Amino acid sequence: MLANYGLDTLRFAKPVAIGDSIQVRLTCKRKIDRNKKDANGNGQGVVAWDVEVKNQHGELVASYDILTLVAKKG
Numbered sequence: 001m002l003a004n005y006g007l008d009t010l011r012f013a014k015p016v017a018i019g020d021s022i023q024v025r026l027t028c029k030r031k032i033d034r035n036k037k038d039a040n041g042n043g044q045g046v047v048a049w050d051v052e053v054k055n056q057h058g059e060l061v062a063s064y065d066i067l068t069l070v071a072k073k074g
Contacts, residue, residue: 005046025051
C-alpha cells in the first residue's frame with residue numbers, strides 16, 4: 001500500500017464508550033487499474049475496501065469505504 005486515497009460513505013451507527021473493545025473487518029470490494037506509472041515505471045492501482053467496525057457485543061458501530069493506492073507487482 002502506498003497511501004490512503006479516500007474515505008466514502010462513513011456512517012456511525014452506535015456510540016463507542018471508554019472500555020469498549022472494537023473489531024474491524026475489511027473486505028475487498030473492487031480493484032481499479034489507474035493505467036499510470038510512478039517515476040520508477042511501476043504501475044499503480046486503487047483498491048476499494050468495505051469496512052465494518054463492531055463492538056464487543058457484535059453490534060455494528062461504524063461502516064465506511066476506504067480507498068487505498070497500491071503498487072502493482074511487476
